[in-house]
Amino acid sequence: MKILFLGDVMGRAGRAAVKDRLPQLRKDWALDFVVINGENASNGMGLSGEHAKGLFEAGADCVTLGDHAFDQKDMMQHIGQDSRIIRPINYAHGNVPGRGFRVFEARGGRKVLVMQVLGQVFMKRPFDDPFSAVDRVLKAHPRGGMVQASIIDVHCEATSEKMGMGHFCDGRASLVVGTHTHVPTADTQILPGGTAFQADAGMCGDYNSVIGMEKAEPMRRFITGMPKARFTPALGEATLSGVYIETDDKTGAATRIEMVRQGGRLSQSGPE
Structure with missing residues (x-):
C-alpha cells in the first residue's frame, strides 16, 4: 500500500498548499x-468544520488533530458527525467527543488503522499514559492481521518521547510519525521490526516564519519577553511536509519510507 502522511497544516497558506498540490500528488x-x-488549519489554532471539509475535498482520507483539537468551538459537534476526524486517544477525562482511533477502508478494501496520541513531556494539559493507550489498540488490531496497515500520529514536544514511542511500536505499527513541533526531522528510517519512523513530519505552512507564524511577534517576545500583539499565521507559499511509505499487505511492515517536502522554501524531496 502507498500511504502519504502530511504534518500540521498551518493556517490559510497550509490549506492552500494542500488544495493546490495534494490532488496531483x-x-x-x-x-x-x-x-x-x-x-492548526484554522488561523493556526484548531480546525473548523468548514476547513476540515476542504482538506477532505482536496484528497485526505483521514484528518488527525492534537492539543488544539477543540480550539474551534464547532469541532465539539462536528467531530461527532464526521468519523474521518481523529482526536487524541488519551484524554485524561471522560465524555470527550469523537474518537481517538478508527479502522478505515482504503482502495481495494484494505484496512488501515489510524490512531493519534498526545505525549506528556513538556505538554501543558493532563493526559493519560500514551504508551498504555497505544498498546491497548495495537493488541486489538494486529498489523498484518485485522488491518493491512497501521498509522500512529504521536503529537508531542519531545523528540525523545516520539523516538520511545517508535521503538515501543516497532513490529506492531506500519508508521509512527511525530507532529506538533512544525519542524521536519532528518531521522526518516525503517526500524528493525518493520515500522517506518520520523520524529516529526514538519508542517504544511510557510517556512519563512517562526513555526508558521509571522516572525515579528514571536521575535519580539524572545527578545523582550513582552507580548504586543497576537500571533498570526504567515501567508507566504507553503511547503507540504510529511512522509511517504509503502507497506506489505501481508505483514503490514513498511518496505519504504521517504521524506516529503513539496513546494515552498525547503529543499524538495519525495518518492520520485
Missing part, C-alpha cells in the same frame, strides 16, 4: 491512503 504517486494533521 495522489495521481502521480498512486496513493492508496492519505492522512493529514489538521489541528
